[in-house]
Amino acid sequence: MANRLSRLTKPLLPAVLSITGAMLATPAAQAGESIVLASTTSTEQSGLFGHILPLFEQATGIRVKVVALGTGQALDTGRRGDADVLLVHDRAAEDKFVAEGWGIERRDVMYNDFVLVGPKADPAKVREAKTAADAFQGIAAGATPFVSRGDKSGTHAAELRFWKAAGVDPKAWSGYKESGSGMGPTLNMAASLGAYTLADRGTWLSFKNRQDLEIVLSGDPAMFNPYGIMLVNPAKHQAVKKDAGMQLLDWITGPAGQAAIADYKINGEQLFFPSAAK
């Protein structure tokens, strides 16, 4: 029995090892330089990166690997040194991040706006509200639920600002539901509950499973949603690819990148508006 065993296993072991080795080696064998960009689900899921990053790669030969997270998580990723560049949308958190020395070279890139979406019947009469604060007050006074991101994302931070402006503690209201996930899953949840939620316009425009939802409020200047880009401080993390990262910062805030952002449309509607300082 033992003889037969070694006859069978001897050729088998190197085969298994070499297959494993080949599998480990193939995906790792990537030519050219690459950087990790930690960004938000809103930019990834709206399809913007799929449109602009190939142009950057063509221009510079640098591959950009996008990890899509909420703004809070993206900043954490940068703090840990696991990303080279961050593109996020929570100005207060970004300034804090830079002030603490984790990021450098923060620049404005683009903006879009938040929209309040809800059921077509609009039971909380949000359409009649003049400002987001009024709308949030009306929602909390009714029985139709509101789905919150609840994930420390830029959109979540904006939503909490609106509740504060409305003078409402959402946690004390029974209709408040935290999805704890990205913009897409939150919209899926709002669609199936027939609830209100706050979304960035980009994700909303590219979102397909809308069911009975539509925009009930937009255009309040308070719903302005600016995005900023910055380099993770190489002085804090030596592994940060400073040169390649700075090339992305320069490109995206330069004429070519800004034009590419303005070019990106879904059904003829522009999603993001370039805002880099000239």
Place this chain on the structure above:
Amino acid sequence: MGSTLLDAISLLAHLDPQVLAIVWLSFQVSLGATALGSLVGLLLGTWIAVAEFPGRAAVTVLLNGMMGMPPVVLGVIVYLALSRSGPLGTLGLLYSPTAMVIAQTLLVTPLIAALARQTVEDAWSDYRIELTALGFDRRLAVLTLLHDCRYSLVVAVLAGLGRAMSEVGAVMIVGGNIDGFTRVMTTAIALETAKGDLPLSIALGLVLISVVVALNALAFGLRQWAMRRYG
């Protein structure tokens, strides 16, 4: 639901190269992890089955318990280890297919080991007297039992492969779901669901299930063939 399913099937009719690349990466990562996990898991499980040491029962319970390890927890642990701020940060492995193989290997090894231990322990209780009488030492007994149970152990390996192919929590965290680099079938499904593109999610799900069934059919066929050939 019905129309979503129809849309999904029509999407499958014209699979684009991008989807094929995602399927291929899923194969590479999960097969790699299962191969490594089998190498360690089968030996470890068999060794525990025949070994006698204090705390053996505790180890067995722990191993069985590890079968229920949530992939996302393992993902976080591997993430913390591979992060630039973690103990293995200098390797720069985070957000790479290699990191995904590491996470899935850690995920499937206890499963394969636990299933192998049960299978081999049953065989050991049947053959123990004979093998001991023949003067086999532990090492030889382990190898002999592994060989003797090889057809049953295929199921343990397939269970490992199934767990690796179908998990999303660990690869999402350590791979980052990077387009064209670390995006596999399960993370692509999660992303498409997030975008509200349910037909594409289901289409990818159908591909995933087909692939797993095909692998199982292949293993079943091989086993039948080998049993006839070698007895």
